[in-house]
Amino acid sequence: MTPKLKIAYSPCPNDTFVFDAWAHGRVPGAPRLDVTFADIDLTNGWAESEDPAYDVLKVSYAVLPWVLDQYALLPCGGALGRGCGPLVLTREPGARGGTSQAEGSGGLTGKTVAVPSERSTAYLLFRLWAADVVPGGVGNVVVMPFHEIMPAVRDGKVDAGLVIHEARFTYQNYGLHALADMGAHWEDTTGLPIPLGAIIARRSLGPDMLRRLADTARASVRMAWDDPAASRPYVLEHAQEMDPKVADQHIGLYVNEFTADLGEAGYAAVRGLLTRAAAEGLVPPLGPDALAFP
Numbered sequence: 599m600t601p602k603l604k605i606a607y608s609p610c611p612n613d614t615f616v617f618d619a620w621a622h623g624r625v626p627g628a629p630r631l632d633v634t635f636a637d638i639d640l641t642n643g644w645a646e647s648e649d650p651a652y653d654v655l656k657v658s659y660a661v662l663p664w665v666l667d668q669y670a671l672l673p674c675g676g677a678l679g680r681g682c683g684p685l686v687l688t689r690e691p692g693a694r695g696g697t698s699q700a701e702g703s704g705g706l707t708g709k710t711v712a713v714p715s716e717r718s719t720a721y722l723l724f725r726l727w728a729a730d731v732v733p734g735g736v737g738n739v740v741v742m743p744f745h746e747i748m749p750a751v752r753d754g755k756v757d758a759g760l761v762i763h764e765a766r767f768t769y770q771n772y773g774l775h776a777l778a779d780m781g782a783h784w785e786d787t788t789g790l791p792i793p794l795g796a797i798i799a800r801r802s803l804g805p806d807m808l809r810r811l812a813d814t815a816r817a818s819v820r821m822a823w824d825d826p827a828a829s830r831p832y833v834l835e836h837a838q839e840m841d842p843k844v845a846d847q848h849i850g851l852y853v854n855e856f857t858a859d860l861g862e863a864g865y866a867a868v869r870g871l872l873t874r875a876a877a878e879g880l881v882p883p884l885g886p887d888a889l890a891f892p
Contacts, residue, residue: 602632607656609635609836611845612852618829620818628814639715659793660719663881666888675797675815678856683781683792684720684762691775708737709757714744720762722875723780748772790867805892819858
């Protein structure tokens with residue numbers, strides 16, 4: 599029997615929704631999976647390992663410049679979208695949206711901002727936004743676990759926090775305010791969707807297997823769309839006590855046409871983000887064929 603492929607993705611609803619059919623053997627002819635759940639900061643680190651332990655990983659698009667020598671970007675299964683970017687939260691209300699977003703953001707000059715990772719798309723979007731609208735730049739950037747960021751802002755331990763995913767729907771519960779939307783800034787300045795999470799697979803698997811993995815990921819996504827109820831137990835089992843309505847919002851926001859196929863706009867978004875980040879010295883530059891899929 600063919601060995602199972604080792605895969606790691608997050609317990610977030612969008613990932614469990616996408617991979618449910620595949621992980622449970624409902625995609626005909628699909629490679630079998632040995633699934634590990636891990637937050638994206640862990641999978642990013644695993645992708646950068648010199649001796650890859652995983653065949654397939656969900657990672658941040660921001661980590662691609664460091665891992666594309668060993669891994670290929672699959673053209674499906676990941677998370678891009680519109681209206682789904684990271685937010686900068688503060689305790690006090692500030693201006694947000696349009697040109698007023700820049701006016702309110704000046705209050706972050708020299709301040710301390712908590713971020714969930716420096717190897718994340720959220721961080722790249724934040725740094726690109728700050729370069730445009732925060733005079734003199736922010737002060738200290740503090741990395742802390744995602745679940746600690748909103749309490750830290752609320753309690754005054756940091757001046758602001760960069761949050762992602764379901765925090766878009768729950769930050770008001772902490773009495774916090776959205777100072778700026780990184781995704782809105784990205785979309786306003788580029789017209790492109792927001793690249794968030796990518797699916798990558800070891801190049802050593804070979805072109806035929808890589809294409810098979812992409813076909814299977816697409817099939818799994820489409821099966822989830824065709825019968826959303828089938829994935830619900832898997833989604834809620836791993837949703838970390840998330841309210842089912844928030845889980846549904848999460849899926850609706852992060853699983854879309856780009857999950858089934860990056861397409862021309864998706865690839866333009868990924869290359870645009872990494873090219874801009876490289877120009878700011880945040881990531882190494884990409885080679886001309888780095889994103890090419892076999």
